[in-house]
Amino acid sequence: MSVPAGQKIKTVAENTTSGYISPNQYDIDILHYDLSIDLYPDQRLIKGNATLTGKITNENITSLDLNFYDNLKITGATINGKAVNYERSATRITFPVNEVPKDTFILNIIYEGTPKLVGLSSFVFGNINHQSVVYSLNEPQYASTWFPCDDRPDDKALLDIRITNDSSEVSVSNGKLIDISNQGSRRTYHWKTIYPISTYLICLYSSDYVEFDDRYISQDKSDTMAIKYFVFPKQLNDAKIDFSDHVDMLNFFARTFGEYPFIKEKYGVAEFLWQLGAEEHQTITGVGSIFIGGRKFFDDIYSHELSHQWFGDAVGLTSWKEIWLNEGFASYCEALYAEHVGGSGALRSKMMGKFHKQFLGKIYDPEDLFSQTVYDKGAWILHMLRWEIGDTAFFKSMRNYYETYKYKNATIDDFKKICELVSGKNLDYFFKQWIFNGTGIINEQYSWNVDTEDSDFVLHLDLNQIQTGFEDYKFPLDLEVKFEDNSSQFLKFEVDKREQVFNFKFKRKPVAVIFDPHSWILGTFVAEKKN
Numbered sequence: 001m002s003v004p005a006g007q008k009i010k011t012v013a014e015n016t017t018s019g020y021i022s023p024n025q026y027d028i029d030i031l032h033y034d035l036s037i038d039l040y041p042d043q044r045l046i047k048g049n050a051t052l053t054g055k056i057t058n059e060n061i062t063s064l065d066l067n068f069y070d071n072l073k074i075t076g077a078t079i080n081g082k083a084v085n086y087e088r089s090a091t092r093i094t095f096p097v098n099e100v101p102k103d104t105f106i107l108n109i110i111y112e113g114t115p116k117l118v119g120l121s122s123f124v125f126g127n128i129n130h131q132s133v134v135y136s137l138n139e140p141q142y143a144s145t146w147f148p149c150d151d152r153p154d155d156k157a158l159l160d161i162r163i164t165n166d167s168s169e170v171s172v173s174n175g176k177l178i179d180i181s182n183q184g185s186r187r188t189y190h191w192k193t194i195y196p197i198s199t200y201l202i203c204l205y206s207s208d209y210v211e212f213d214d215r216y217i218s219q220d221k222s223d224t225m226a227i228k229y230f231v232f233p234k235q236l237n238d239a240k241i242d243f244s245d246h247v248d249m250l251n252f253f254a255r256t257f258g259e260y261p262f263i264k265e266k267y268g269v270a271e272f273l274w275q276l277g278a279e280e281h282q283t284i285t286g287v288g289s290i291f292i293g294g295r296k297f298f299d300d301i302y303s304h305e306l307s308h309q310w311f312g313d314a315v316g317l318t319s320w321k322e323i324w325l326n327e328g329f330a331s332y333c334e335a336l337y338a339e340h341v342g343g344s345g346a347l348r349s350k351m352m353g354k355f356h357k358q359f360l361g362k363i364y365d366p367e368d369l370f371s372q373t374v375y376d377k378g379a380w381i382l383h384m385l386r387w388e389i390g391d392t393a394f395f396k397s398m399r400n401y402y403e404t405y406k407y408k409n410a411t412i413d414d415f416k417k418i419c420e421l422v423s424g425k426n427l428d429y430f431f432k433q434w435i436f437n438g439t440g441i442i443n444e445q446y447s448w449n450v451d452t453e454d455s456d457f458v459l460h461l462d463l464n465q466i467q468t469g470f471e472d473y474k475f476p477l478d479l480e481v482k483f484e485d486n487s488s489q490f491l492k493f494e495v496d497k498r499e500q501v502f503n504f505k506f507k508r509k510p511v512a513v514i515f516d517p518h519s520w521i522l523g524t525f526v527a528e529k530k531n
């Protein structure tokens with residue numbers, strides 16, 4: 001998800017402790033969702049038919065639980081073809097133990113109603129210029145407002161979705177378009193996903209879209225993949241200008257991290273009316289219509305969402321507490337793409353745009369999933385990791401992480417282990433101070449003076465970490481020393497204590513010091529006031 005600066009949304013993921021996911025949901029594994037969703041925008045009504053194929057993974061399971069909002073009226077429910085009893089609560093449907101099959105099950109639920117509008121957007125019957133726009137945005141836990149599901153990010157499944165609407169409307173979803181069929185004035189689009197997908201990434205868009213295509217050729221030249229754009233007719237020309245960098249972005253991310261994960265399906269962008277940003281639905285990003293302007297102003301949003309196909313979609317979360325793996329990564333990918341286009345100056349300027357003197361709370365299990373802390377500080381943490389272990393180890397770690405966990409789910413610890421293996425460095429302190437324990441940023445106070453010693457000049461540097469919160473940050477510091485003769489020298493050394501004194505010997509007289517001249521550190525360096 002991308003939320004441009006200045007927008008305020010606060011989302012707290014519910015988890016097992018708040019009760020949205022029941023313990024029994026960890027004892028099932030959904031393998032496939034077959035969804036038929038009939039849309040009646042005038043009545044704000046959906047008629048759904050959901051068939052879930054799944055497995056029981058714990059024979060002592062006490063009930064089969066799924067997430068499903070209880071305002072949707074069920075007109076039929078079967079397990080393995082047999083009508084079953086169930087109980088419902090606000091966001092859950094429960095099949096009692098006597099209805100639970102031993103191993104695999106095919107569960108069918110037929111339902112209808114108006115999906116509740118909760119969270120950021122969940123399921124919306126909107127309109128623009130008197131034209132209907134139906135769309136969904138499930139992240140983090142709102143898929144169950146419109147279909148029954150095991151709404152955990154780590155229970156990935158395959159998907160067939162058939163969306164039916166008036167034949168004037170184009171209906172779009174994840175994966176590949178298999179078939180379009182007509183029944184009188186109604187039209188059905190069948191989309192199929194052959195790569196595992198998390199429920200929060202399952203989506204639906206339906207409007208009078210106009211469509212245009214681009215083409216991406218895989219890095220080994222063996223596959224050609226369509227890039228499909230679905231936009232409102234009035235914005236067609238602007239969209240053609242704005243979206244034109246997607247091919248270059250795809251090539252850049254595929255070269256940097258490994259091949260685009262959904263190469264047999266598509267990448268695409270569909271316009272919707274969530275005007276706070278964009279959402280990385282697997283193979284078909286949703287972009288708010290105000291983020292298409294025909295001036296190429298929104299590349300950061302587009303590169304952010306595209307990079308989520310690698311980090312977030314292909315490599316999925318195990319828990320919402322680890323949202324940094326999605327949003328910190330995609331935010332840093334904005335900067336990496338800017339670096340690819342504009343060089344190191346562009347990287348630095350993007351990172352300074354994400355620099356703030358204050359960040360609230362921790363990265364791990366953040367108070368707000370979509371906060372500046374997760375996005376901007378999250379991006380800085382990857383930037384500092386790159387400085388810490390070097391470009392070669394950093395990009396190799398990113399590639400290995402993607403290759404190892406694509407189509408699966410990973411944890412921060414999985415990522416850390418790969419970085420340690422590739423770099424040969426123990427990174428306990430790094431992840432502790434930036435992810436698991438630390439809050440805020442580094443604040444260093446410094447003073448310095450120069451002595452002579454024989455024919456040498458000695459620079460005495462006093463560093464004093466004055467941040468509250470995390471005790472001692474450990475980090476490699478880049479220091480530029482300028483000399484009397486206008487020359488300069490760069491020093492890289494490890495800072496690892498709250499108060500530290502360093503001495504450096506030179507043949508020339510130092511006249512100035514510049515801390516972190518290339519902006520690798522999320523910290524401030526302020527000269528100590530002398531009395």
Ligand SMILES: [Zn+2]
Binds near residue numbers: 002280308326330
């Ligand atoms: Zn995002």
